[in-house]
Each structure stands twice: as structure tokens, then as C-alpha cells.
Amino acid sequence: PVHTDAQGYVNTIASGDYEGGYIMARQPNPFASTCGQVCNAPCEEACRRGAIDEPISIRALKRTATDSHELRLGHAPGLSKLPSRTEAVAVIGSGPAGMSCAHDLARLGYQVTVFEASSEPGGMLTLGIPEYRLPRDIIEREINAILELGVELKCDQALGRDFSLSDLKSRGFQAVFLAVGAHRGKSMDIEGMDADGVVQGVDLLLNVSLGYRVWLGHRVVVVGGGDVAMDSARTALRLRVGSAESPAEYDAEYDAGQSEQYLAVDAAAIASRLGTKEVHIIYRRSRQEMPAHVTEVFEAEKEGIHFHLLTNPVRIEKDDRGRVLGLWCQKMRLGDPDSSGRRRPVPIEGSEFCMECDSVVLAIGQQADLSFIREEDRSAFGNIETTPYGTIKVDPETLATTAPGIFAGGDCAFGPRLLIDAEGDARRAATSIHRFLRGSANWEERVRFSAIQPRDVRDRYDA
Ligand SMILES: Cc1cc2nc3c(=O)[nH]c(=O)nc-3n(C[C@H](O)[C@H](O)[C@H](O)COP(=O)(O)OP(=O)(O)OC[C@H]3O[C@@H](n4cnc5c(N)ncnc54)[C@H](O)[C@@H]3O)c2cc1C
Ligand code: SF4
Known part of the structure; x- marks a missing residue:
């Protein structure tokens, strides 16, 4: 990419x-x-x-x-930087899309300011991917190297909460790159979702990454089969619960300083002895259809996480105080392929069973929070259209939104994908922003390819 x-x-x-x-x-x-x-x-x-x-x-x-x-x-041996230009560009979000775009624009000489809602830069690299998979000093070094190019970073600054698109316009930014990611966990439409103990996987990882206390209990069920599900399950296994039997006891232990909030350990065996005793992952299709990387699944199994494939949640059981008691599930079988090409899971009648647990972690997908797009900001840049999938509508080649001067990329434009895809978007967006700011009338021009049938190649070649 x-x-x-x-x-x-x-x-x-x-x-x-x-x-x-x-x-x-x-x-x-x-x-x-x-x-x-x-x-x-x-x-x-x-x-x-x-x-x-x-x-x-x-x-x-x-x-x-x-x-x-x-x-x-060092970070970029042999990489050049063009002389400074006067135009200023605002980048919203400091994940891999935002920071890579800032990197490319700074090298082109632009004045770049990155606005980040969180107290820590790095997006999902810092807030989502657990530290045992990605040591934080690596991200820190790579972000610092980008800042050394002259990029300004403002943390605790959320678009829509602390400033608006109109503010950016009046502060003199001539172009904006939206790279706000997809941080809102998707929910399930089943009974009992309001129970105390139902947690979003992304929120769990974010809280652990920022060092907040988390109590999941002894038995945790994670719903989903992607990277968030694997990371949530493996993080749950690393959360030390001490001897506490309830959230109140846990808080008391924590406040009394008798136990650490959580303990990350290198070896899975030690983790499962110190941490949440049992972690189960349920996934409604088979292993073959699991979106998580094969290495992640392999390592999760090695750490003692139990997989329940072809299993679908149907209802959350709660006690009279509203706390999770268990997750009712139904066994599935694989039917015909659906529109994604994967075989559709079909429920098996009469196969319902209850998995007792203290917490249910939802890791079934994320979407972007686009509440910063407001009617009253239209006069600043124009109307930013969104898609029926809850993403920002962009031209897939130029990354331009429907508002002139505003570009978008990464997970907020294409839904959750990979780090390297976010970087690829950033590269294309930086090129488009450069052409847009240079005032090129045909900045949207692109090279077009057309397929030639093998039988026509000779004629076309001779011509
Ligand atoms: C748990 C988990 C594990 C993953 N593991 C892998 C992996 O192993 N390999 C891989 O290739 N990919 C992985 N991914 C995917 C990868 O992390 C993402 O695709 C990538 O981070 C997307 O980059 P982004 O810049 O678009 O968004 P993000 O990284 O999400 O960054 C968006 C940033 O914008 C900020 N923001 C949001 N709203 C606002 C606002 N209104 N104003 C200002 N700032 C705002 C956020 O705080 C965040 O810092 C994983 C994702 C998750 C969630
Ligand atoms: S960044 Fe990822 S996709 Fe690109 S060459 Fe390296 S391993 Fe392959």
C-alpha cells in the first residue's frame, strides 16, 4: 500500500x-x-x-x-525536506493515517498541525494494540521523528468538542485531513445488553492502555473473531484480579494498595495463573472464516484461551442487581456462501446453552464517530457527505471529500482495516492536498488504465 x-x-x-x-x-x-x-x-x-x-x-x-x-x-536516512511554504494544513487524529500524512506534508514544506482528542498520540497503535504486541518506545520514537520534521502536535483537542471546522478555517488552515479512525464499538441487538459487566472490546483495550483500573471478574466471554476479539481476550487474561470476588472488593483491594491494578506478564502460563482465570471466545462461523491473523489465533490458544466456534450469542442473563450472570448461546452450522463469499452461519434449533460468566466483552466491529460534522460548519468548507456504512464519503483515488479542501483517510473513510492501509491512504491524501494547494486547476486529474483483451494486443501495438 x-x-x-x-x-x-x-x-x-x-x-x-x-x-x-x-x-x-x-x-x-x-x-x-x-x-x-x-x-x-x-x-x-x-x-x-x-x-x-x-x-x-x-x-x-x-x-x-x-x-x-x-x-x-536514525529515522529517515537520506530523506530530503523541501523549503518551508506558507500554507497551513490541519490534520485531525494522530493515528497512523494522520501522522503519516503529516510526515509527507511536512517533507513537502507545509505548516502542519495535528489535533488529537486523546491525551496520547498514536491512535489505535497506542490505544488499541496491547503493549505486549507493540512496545510503546517504538511508536514513541517513530512519532517523535515525525514531529522533528516541524509538525506541531496538540493533544486533548477534539474536533467537535474543543473546536469546529469553521474555527480551523478562521485560524487560516487551507486544507484539512480527517483521520479520526473508528473508535465506537458496535453493539448487538439481544436481550440483556444493558447489564452491568457488558464491555466494549475497544473501550477495554483503551482503558488498559491508558492505565485505568478494569474489573472483569474470573470468567470472561469475548464475542467476535477479529483482531479486537483476540486482543481483548489476551488482555483480559493479563488483568490481575487478585482474590477479589466483586467489583467493590476489587476497588477496596486497589485503594488499599494491596494489589496492582493489572499486571502484564510475558508468559501466557504466568498470565493465566495471575489474571482472569478463564477467557472464552465465541465466534459464529468456523476457524477458516475468522478475520483475525492466524498467528494471533495460534498465540491466543497457546495462552489458554478457549475457542467456541460456530456459536452465536442470543441473550445475556443478569441477576436482580443487573449484573451479568451468563451468556446464552446457540450452536450454528455453515450454510451457503453470503455476499462476502463466506459461508453463512445457520442456527441449529434446540441447541441453546448458557455460559456462566462475570463479563461479556463485545468485539464485533467498530465505526467512526462523525458527530463533529455539523450543519452550521457548511459555510466554512462545504458539505461533508457520509456513506450508509457510517464512513466519510471520499473519492477513493484522491481521498477528497465532498467539501473542497477537506480530505479523509484511514478507518474513518474505509472502515476498520490495517495499519499499512491507513498509511497508504495518507500518502495519496498528502499528494492530493499538495496538488490542491498548488492551485493546479486539474489537481484531480489521474492516470487511467483500461483493460485490453489479449486478442487486441497485437492490433493496438501495431497501431
Ligand atoms: C485492537 C486492535 C488491534 C489491531 N491490530 C492490528 C494489527 O495487528 N495489525 C494491523 O495492521 N492493524 C491492526 N489494527 C488496525 C489498525 O490499528 C488501524 O487500522 C489503524 O490504526 C487505523 O489508523 P487511523 O489513523 O485511520 O485511525 P486510528 O489509529 O484509530 O487513529 C485515529 C485517531 O483520531 C483521534 N480522534 C478521534 N476523533 C477525534 C476528534 N474528533 N478530534 C481529534 N482527534 C480525534 C483518535 O483519538 C485517534 O488517536 C488493530 C486495531 C485494533 C482496534
Ligand atoms: S509494511 Fe507490511 S505490507 Fe508493507 S512490505 Fe512491510 S510487511 Fe509487507
């Missing part, structure tokens, strides 16, 4: 030149070290060696090169 010359850096590393490999991997990607840790590596899926035996381990090679050379060679 960011046009990394994967073949080039693999060859360079293979020839023993790790430093050259590092430079090739780093130059197109301001989050190369982060990618070395957690990129889902779509390049490996495309690797043609996979047709023979296994794809080349491109991500692992990137990690080897970045681990060994980042600190010594």
Missing part, C-alpha cells in the same frame, strides 16, 4: 546488506519499525513463492532490519 520495494529489501538483506535493507524499508514508511512488529503483511499473501511452498517472511525480515539499525541510523 505504501509502495515499499519488498522484493528489493528482501534481496538486499539476502545479500547480507542489512543496513541497505533498513534504508529501503524505512524510506517510504514512517512507521516501518511498527510495521516490523504488527503489520498483517498483505505482501506475504501476494508473494508468489507461496504457490510453491511458503511465502517469503517479509515482515520478519523487515523486523530484523529495523530492530538492528533504527537506533543507529
Whole structure:
């Protein structure tokens, strides 16, 4: 997605030149070290060696090169920066989309300010992906290197809460890149959702990342089969509950300083002894359809997390004080493929059963909070249209929204995807913003390709 010359850096590393490999991997990607840790590596899926035996381990090679050379060679060896320009660009959100766009625009000489709602920059890299998978010093170094290009970062500044799009216009920003991600967890339409003990997976990870106390009890059921479900389940396993039997007791223990709020441990065996005793994941399709990366599923199983496949939640049982007692589920079987090409889960009549638990963690998807788009701001830039999927409507090539001067990318424009996709959007958006600000009348012009049938190739070639 960011046009990394994967073949080039693999060859360079293979020839023993790790430093050259590092430079090739780093130059197109301001989050190369982060990618070395957690990129889902779509390049490996495309690797043609996979047709023979296994794809080349491109991500692992990137990690080897970045681990060994980042600190010594610095962030961007050989990368140039153009002289300063007067135009100012506002970037909303400091996740990989926002920070990568800020990086590219700063290198083009623009005055870039990033506004971040949270107290910490990094988006889902800092607030979602648990620290045991992505060490925080790596993100910190990569963000600092972007700030060193002259990018200004303002944390605790939320668009829609602390300022509006009209304010940005009156403060002199000539273009805006919206990169607010998708942080609102999706809910389920089943009985008992209001029970005390029903938690959103993204909120759980965010709270743990920011160091807040979380009480999940001894037995937790996580609903979902994607990365959020895996991370929620594995994080739950790391939450130390001590001997407390209830939230009140837990608070008392915590306040008395007798137990730590939570304890992250390296080994899964130690985690399951110290943390939440049992974590179960229920997923309504089979393992083959699970969206989470195969390594994550493998590691979650190794840590002792129990998987219940072809199982769907139907109702949450609560006690007379409104606390979760259990999750009623129904077994499923796979039917015909649906519009996504995956086989549709079909309920098996009479197969209902109850899983006793203290908490239910929902990890079934996220959507963007676009409440900052307001009627009264239309006069500033224009009308920002949204899609029926709750994302910002953009031209997929230029990333322009329907309001001139406003661009959007990452999860808020395309729904939850991967870190490297967010970076790819940022790169295209920065190019479009540059062309827009240079006043090029045909800034939206693009190269168009048309498919030629093999039988026409000769005629067209001769012509
Ligand atoms: C639990 C979890 C695990 C994941 N694991 C992986 C993985 O292993 N590999 C992978 O490739 N991808 C993974 N992803 C996906 C990846 O993290 C996201 O696709 C990526 O972070 C999206 O980048 P973004 O910049 O669009 O949004 P985000 O990273 O979500 O950043 C958006 C930022 O905007 C801020 N913001 C929101 N609203 C406002 C506002 N109104 N004003 C100002 N700021 C605002 C937010 O606080 C946030 O900092 C994971 C995601 C999650 C949730
Ligand atoms: S897709 Fe990920 S692992 Fe593959 S080259 Fe790009 S950043 Fe590296």
C-alpha cells in the first residue's frame, strides 16, 4: 500500500546488506519499525513463492532490519525536506493515517498541525494494540521523528468538542485531513445488553492502555473473531484480579494498595495463573472464516484461551442487581456462501446453552464517530457527505471529500482495516492536498488504465 520495494529489501538483506535493507524499508514508511512488529503483511499473501511452498517472511525480515539499525541510523536516512511554504494544513487524529500524512506534508514544506482528542498520540497503535504486541518506545520514537520534521502536535483537542471546522478555517488552515479512525464499538441487538459487566472490546483495550483500573471478574466471554476479539481476550487474561470476588472488593483491594491494578506478564502460563482465570471466545462461523491473523489465533490458544466456534450469542442473563450472570448461546452450522463469499452461519434449533460468566466483552466491529460534522460548519468548507456504512464519503483515488479542501483517510473513510492501509491512504491524501494547494486547476486529474483483451494486443501495438 505504501509502495515499499519488498522484493528489493528482501534481496538486499539476502545479500547480507542489512543496513541497505533498513534504508529501503524505512524510506517510504514512517512507521516501518511498527510495521516490523504488527503489520498483517498483505505482501506475504501476494508473494508468489507461496504457490510453491511458503511465502517469503517479509515482515520478519523487515523486523530484523529495523530492530538492528533504527537506533543507529536514525529515522529517515537520506530523506530530503523541501523549503518551508506558507500554507497551513490541519490534520485531525494522530493515528497512523494522520501522522503519516503529516510526515509527507511536512517533507513537502507545509505548516502542519495535528489535533488529537486523546491525551496520547498514536491512535489505535497506542490505544488499541496491547503493549505486549507493540512496545510503546517504538511508536514513541517513530512519532517523535515525525514531529522533528516541524509538525506541531496538540493533544486533548477534539474536533467537535474543543473546536469546529469553521474555527480551523478562521485560524487560516487551507486544507484539512480527517483521520479520526473508528473508535465506537458496535453493539448487538439481544436481550440483556444493558447489564452491568457488558464491555466494549475497544473501550477495554483503551482503558488498559491508558492505565485505568478494569474489573472483569474470573470468567470472561469475548464475542467476535477479529483482531479486537483476540486482543481483548489476551488482555483480559493479563488483568490481575487478585482474590477479589466483586467489583467493590476489587476497588477496596486497589485503594488499599494491596494489589496492582493489572499486571502484564510475558508468559501466557504466568498470565493465566495471575489474571482472569478463564477467557472464552465465541465466534459464529468456523476457524477458516475468522478475520483475525492466524498467528494471533495460534498465540491466543497457546495462552489458554478457549475457542467456541460456530456459536452465536442470543441473550445475556443478569441477576436482580443487573449484573451479568451468563451468556446464552446457540450452536450454528455453515450454510451457503453470503455476499462476502463466506459461508453463512445457520442456527441449529434446540441447541441453546448458557455460559456462566462475570463479563461479556463485545468485539464485533467498530465505526467512526462523525458527530463533529455539523450543519452550521457548511459555510466554512462545504458539505461533508457520509456513506450508509457510517464512513466519510471520499473519492477513493484522491481521498477528497465532498467539501473542497477537506480530505479523509484511514478507518474513518474505509472502515476498520490495517495499519499499512491507513498509511497508504495518507500518502495519496498528502499528494492530493499538495496538488490542491498548488492551485493546479486539474489537481484531480489521474492516470487511467483500461483493460485490453489479449486478442487486441497485437492490433493496438501495431497501431
Ligand atoms: C485492537 C486492535 C488491534 C489491531 N491490530 C492490528 C494489527 O495487528 N495489525 C494491523 O495492521 N492493524 C491492526 N489494527 C488496525 C489498525 O490499528 C488501524 O487500522 C489503524 O490504526 C487505523 O489508523 P487511523 O489513523 O485511520 O485511525 P486510528 O489509529 O484509530 O487513529 C485515529 C485517531 O483520531 C483521534 N480522534 C478521534 N476523533 C477525534 C476528534 N474528533 N478530534 C481529534 N482527534 C480525534 C483518535 O483519538 C485517534 O488517536 C488493530 C486495531 C485494533 C482496534
Ligand atoms: S505490507 Fe507490511 S510487511 Fe509487507 S512490505 Fe508493507 S509494511 Fe512491510
